Amino acid sequence: MEGYAYTIWIILLPFLVFLVTGVLSLRIRPQLAGWIGTAGILVTLVLSLLTAWNYFSAALPADGGWPTVIPVNYTWLRFSDTLVVHMGVLLDPISIMMLLVVSIVSSMVHIYSLGYMKDEPGFARYFAFLSLFSFSMYGLVLATNLFQIYFFWELVGVSSYLLIGFYYDRPSAVAAAKKAFIVTRFADFGFLVGILLLSWYSGTFDFLALNNPDGAAIAGAASATFMGASVLTWALVLIFMGGAGKSAMFPLHIWLPDAMEGPTPVSALIHAATMVVAGVYLVARLFPVYHMSGGAALEVVAWTGAITALFAALIAITQEDIKRVLAYSTMSQIGYMMLSLGVSGYGGEEGLGYTASMFHLFTHAMFKALLFLGAGAVIHAVHSNVMGDMGGLRKYLPITHAAFLVACLAIAGIPPLSGFFSKDEILAAALHHNPAIYGIALLVAGLTALYMFRLYFRVFWGEEKAYAHKPHEAPLVMWGPLMVLAALSVVGGFIPFGHYVSSDRQVMAMHPEMSIAVTASVVSIAGILLAMWLYRRPSALPAQIAGSLGSLYQSAKNKFYIDEIYMGVTKKILFAGIATPVAWFDRHIVDGTMNAIANLTARISSVIKGLQSGHVQQYAVGFVVGVLGLVVIFIYWLKF
Amino acid sequence: MGTEAIIVFFIAAVVLVGGGMIASKLLAPTSTNPQKLEPYECGIPTQGPTHVQFKVGYYLFAILFLLFDVEMIFLVPWAVVMKNIGLTGLISAIIFILILGLGLLYAWKKKALIWE
């Protein structure tokens, strides 16, 4: 298949924009940098839509599966004839789907930021970083091989670090940026080891070879065993560790809530819709390998997803900061996607979980970005993140209120909004696989409705607070994107997703199962009604319930003390138990050796400095002695 | 040819050079007196530093002379075989002379030919 060569510009264009705005950020008017960045991202949006149109409107090949197209594959490094690192573009249904998600959300966030970030110092820098992020994300989703994905994975991490720490004069933002970087970097260590293991045994980084259904590339890794599991399983679990770090899965989730220190549009782009689902995308990308490795790795994925979904939902109910509620909600929903991948089989109806996961990724990106941008509009209006400072805002922010309500209904899974369809598929897939996971998923669906509507009612209904100045609706550049995303959240569910995305690339028909749909809707509506009863009007009821739950409520409110556990572990065990002796060893033994070598080197060099006297006669002598020395060594000693 | 040849070669080199120096030391009559150590053994004693700088013009003339000297070495054999090598040879020689002429012109314009 020819004709997709232009897709390389989807990656390169944001990079060029980053260079231009980055280099010129202090020279040009900030507003101009914003316009350049937005124009650049809109061009990539058009290119992405064009690509999707070309790809999906083309006739299916004879075998009925969507093809994998690699229009650009540049050889970057050649280690040996077999082990070669490419940089390229890979087009298949999921990469195009991700392309759409990234380009749509990124474009909306760019436009929205023009209003939201207006008059911020560092406006140009902000847009330069956004372009850098878009570049990295495009490179990641279009990667043709594990090495490229790792490369851009790290770049995404760096740009996320830069954006979380955008307000670098706030210590909390700096700390959050550092935390995010260190935690994800720690997870990436597992990722890297996994990649190396996998490529060591298979001799390739390329997805096309790895995912080949005959399993030839991974046979070596599958047959070798280590500690009771195949090396392949170990490699995949380690790769999943990288994905879990980026996607904030329990127990590597601790960075995501703190990352809300970044500007709100950044949270919408990076920490809701695109970067955090990179882990899901990674597992989906290698899904055939996961499937072929036997069930163990996928079981890990499924249970990690299920635990995170439940755990994050419980915390979300207790949080007071609206962005933090949304952050935990994101974790919970990504857990949903992971769970769905974990319960999926390969091919035909078995692969329902895979399709459902991708579907949910798509719909979630739209309504979660909408929620964050809506939250941004609210924060913009009342200058506070805390729910206690809000209430009764529906009168002041009618547009935001409408958009937010749509998003809340979508995430709660109320028909016929998009979230309903994707969540329904996930529940169906879970039920076929494992009733326990299904039970958790159903419970989470109810909790989701509860905490989202708790947020909704407390912000837009309830008692009006004394605002410093009257809250006002956001400008057009801010509510425009809200409308676009709201529209997508409404109609997104009607896309026949199984037609396009399925585990074995064949066209798959999806049949909604009435019983599950009804159950899920009832649970969600129950959650909403509970939230309405508790929070629609100010009452003492929630506090009483919280009090009666006692320690459970307290621990959920304190995020189950995971941060404290980490701090305890790092301080008590890592620092005291390991780091201190290691530091002693490093300072005295390693440094001592190094210093000895350095001293020796310095001493030698001061001894031989006399050789360079500056007298040209001595240079000539040196020259002649050199020649004669060579003659003596080689003719008389080595006998040539 | 083996290692022996090289040993012979080295010995020959050392003997010829060193031998010559030693032979002259041994054979030459030596007589020293303070007068012999003066710059001039006869006439008036020297005035001022002996390390005088020569006028650079000497060298320039010598180099220019050498240039055209070498040109002559090339042109004589060319003249001898001119009939055999024909037009190609003529053109080559003309280019050669032109390039040299350019060099002379350059020296002229740089005022290297003026003796001040």
Added chain:
Amino acid sequence: MNWDDLLLMRHELQLLAVILIVTCAEIYLSGRDKSRIIPLSLALFGIHMAAGWLWPVEGELFGGMYRTNGLIHLMKSILDVGVFIVILQAGGWARKQLAPENRVSEFFLLIWSSLLGMYYMVSAGDLLMVFLGLELSTLPVAALAAYEVLKMRSAEAGIKFILTAGLASAVTLMGISLLYGSTGTFVLADLGKQMQGNSLEALGFIFFFAGVAFKISLVPFHFWTPDVYEGAPVSVAAYLSVISKGAAVFILMILLMGFAPLLTDLWVNVLYLLAILTMTIGNLFALRQRNLKRLLAYSAVAQAGFIMLGFMSSQQDGKASIIYFMLVYLFSNLAAFGVVQTIEMHTGKEDIGDYEGLYRTNPRLSLVMLLALFSLAGIPPLAGFFGKFFLFMTVASAGYYLLLTIAVINTVISLYYYLLIVRAMFLRKSDNPLPLVTSDGWMRAGLVICVAGIVALGVASGVYDAIYALCAHL
């Protein structure tokens, strides 16, 4: 002889034409403002360089005394790029210092004459031709080293260079005569056939090699390097460190890998030894230098040792890694020399101590220097890393693990003194840092080309593959 055959000598004829045109311009402008020569020279050489890349041809002339092929063509083109950057960087200096003294065009003419000698040297099919080329490339450099006539150090550099170069030439000629004596031929192609691998040939080879090693500045033939680099104008030092060295490396490669199969055991061992000596001694001396020009001189000595690593395999990978490294080294070293030249020309300072706090006053120059030094040290993802990487791969695949270990240790030592400069520029604060230096447009263009080269060669692996393919036939 056919006139078409002269097209084989296109590089040489083009350059000769450039030289003649600039000579004519000099004569024409006599007595007027000579700074107009500078843009003319740069433009003409730029055209020559661009035209030089086109149409590689293969063939022989003058009964095999002159030969060329795709690889030789590439070598000449690489030298062209280097010379172009050197004269670009010298543009501002020529205008400021040489034009008032009416010595502009000679600078260019001497550099080009030297380059012409190098062309003939790498294209030689005959030992005498090699020698002629070697001499033609050396003599103008002695004049260039002494170019700043009013500076004692410059005169000293010139005289030291001409004396040691004379010695080296004599030894080389001795080697050639010994080779002729034992094989009865000067023609390179026959030389290989006539060799029997006896010790007289080995002796001749070692003598000949010493002369080339002098130009590459391998230990113990390197003593002139720091004194000459320090005394000579910076452009000339840059020229010596990159172009002169590059041409010598190329001719050594052609001779050893193409024509001396019987002596392979000998030269691999000679170079094994000299590579270790050169890397280690170059680095140890560089550690103690405070003057940046001397430091870069010793760093150039050490880098020469690294280049010798590529000679450990006479296969395609060895040749490709050498040429690739030369290309990378060209950009990195010329960038470093360019920065030193800019600072020296405007402030007259050239010690590491003077560079303290440079980043605060001259951020862009400091960044260029940072890139250049990191590339020289071989830090990924800059081009220098890949240059060293391929050299190390060559050594490893030839199985010389001890040499590889020593080379890696030397990389670490070299990192230390490169970082000393970086630390001075970025981390140290100075009470009176150097003032803001505005470099001229030519220098800026030269530095931009260097930086582009350093960055782009690290990313574009296609370059290495192309060189690798060209190295199939020497």
